[in-house]
Amino acid sequence: MKKTSRYLITAALPYANGLKHIGHLAGAYLPADIYVRFLRVQKKDVVFVCGSDEHGTAIPIQAAKEGTTPQAIIDKYHPILKENFEDLGISFDIYARTSDPIHHETTQEFFTYLNERGDFEVKETEQYYDEEAHTFLADRYIKGTCPNCGFQNAFGDQCERCGISLSPEMLINPVSTLSGKPPVKRLTKQWYLPLDKHEAWLREWILGEHKDDWRNNVLGQCKSWLDGGLQPRAITRDLDWGIKVPLPDAQGKVLYVWFDAPIGYISATKQWAIECNKDWKPYWYSDETKLVHFIGKDNIVFHCIIFPVMLKLHGNILPDNVPANEFMNLEGDKMSTSRNWKLEMQDYINDFIRKENGGSQMADVLRYYLTTIMPETKDSEFTWKGFQDANNNELVSIFGNFVNRTFVLMHKLCSGKVPPLHAALLDEVDNAIINDIEGTKLKVESLLEQYKFKEALFEVIDLARKGNKYMQEKEPWKKVPANKEEPISAENQRKIDNCLHICLQLTANLAIFINPFLPFTAKKMCKMMKVVEKMLEWKNGGRLKLLSVGYTLKAPELLFRKIDDAEIKEQVDKLEKAAQSSAAQEAIASKIQETSARVQDTSSVKGQGTNDNKQEAGSITAESSTANQITIDDFAKIELRTGIITAAERVEKADKLLKLQIDLGYETRTILSGIALYFKPEEVIGRQVTVVANLAPRKMRGIESNGMILMAEDNTGKLHFVSPDTLINAGSRVS
């Protein structure tokens, strides 16, 4: 067993190109924070580093979108992200920036060291070049038709409609997004990290040494990468935005973002050490340091394969674990910024934290729910109903209720003071709950050490549940005579004392156990118990003598408030509305684009100045004002028919979708329709509907949908079926 003297905990550096959603929070930042807080209360030497990733092509692209400069983008988003994390209790020791000079220096030194050792390969390859903009094109700067789904606006690295990973070579009719022209191939020199040379030790290290302590999803992904054979990866790019390659023959080249970003963990540690007057080196060079990277599953290859190769070549330690999480979906669908199907940290903060006094309690509610659905082994799903249930049925009814009852009864039956414990009177029920307190400490500890956050939190809530049950069995309120004038007998008072003494010590323990997960709540509990936060040290957990006998405690305060249906409905409506308006915008944009494409075709047929950019652009603008008009021939292409819904059922994990069987007279079709939020399956069976019968089949949630049902939306957002005013035979043409 390796000795651990210090911990270095990292959480994935978020791109400073926009707001981050709660899927990111649950994926990396929250589990990292829980783990770090758990280490801190154990008095471990721990540093928690993170920061904004301010390079990469995403930043200049966002700048172009917002009509500004890359620098303005990072200057805008870095402070917002930093504050969002603070508001949600994510307690980084440092939240740095990769645009900081210390990071540029650290990265260039890192590159130079490896380059001088001969660890890189230099190769000339052909890459896409924009002759008009005089620049090589990053994958994201090339658009074209997706070879998988036919989407016309797929990026060179990914199709945003079907999600498939692409390389620019795979796009049909690629064009540069800078000039709108097809790019040409040009030779360029790049530096490569030859991962293939490191396959043997990586295999032994990951699949051998860590086969038992790394998560299966992580091992699985690594194995498939290793089995597929590792390839040299280019670590330089022909780009403006990024860290300059520190070589005289590398003009116009920067280090690729995945080379510089993980080094951000090192430079952030250095910056932290400067600010705290510490030595950063042991954290990255000593075998007694435990390095843990918290990330989402999309980052596994960078943190388990590429960065470890870099670290090993550079003489640094390797990560001890990379507990990557899967993804979190939202209300039946993948979270997506482009489709506006998301809940950003900022939205939650605005709606729940900023709005109320002591809103940090609401930060804990989010932390609680996200931990209970943390996607540790498989994708999970955030629903507003689930959020409400977790709060009302667990935090309010179990945890909050236990603490509140204990305080109320202590004030009523023990004059607001911690009552004594009469050891001679302890019975089996008392001893059982005392054992549970000790047992919970050991369980939570062991689960957190294995990065099983969801289960660990369950144990804490379960202890509160047991506390309620204990109080219910003891019924201290029944030990009071019916006639209020009569005094409580000495015997009964001792029973009351024992019950409330145990419940109060249990409350103190709950504060210790909940603290890594819900730090604001733990703090509030300390105030109610009038104890210093030092009590929250982990070593105090499992003990019964945390609150001194005779000590006066404060009046009870509610730890959590109920969340009502109206609040939940408001959030669901907001989500639906945002997604609808984004879908409408996308439809208009693609319509305009199709029309523009036609105009370009026409002008090239007519030979009207196809080489004159300005004229072409002008004609596009003129045409797009009538972009929403179609000809009668266009309309005739749509085959509309009446049909009858013969069966309907919900689609698993898709709250919005109903799977319908539609009788079209000549055949029965399966059609998926996004009406589940408005209609129950049993309500729509037998309905007459109008169907777009010749729509290309589309697969959603693994089910092929053949057609589309027409719905009308009124100004309140409610959907209505569109159908003939009387029942007619199924399959009738509509024109």
Ligand SMILES: [Zn+2]
């Ligand atoms: Zn596609």
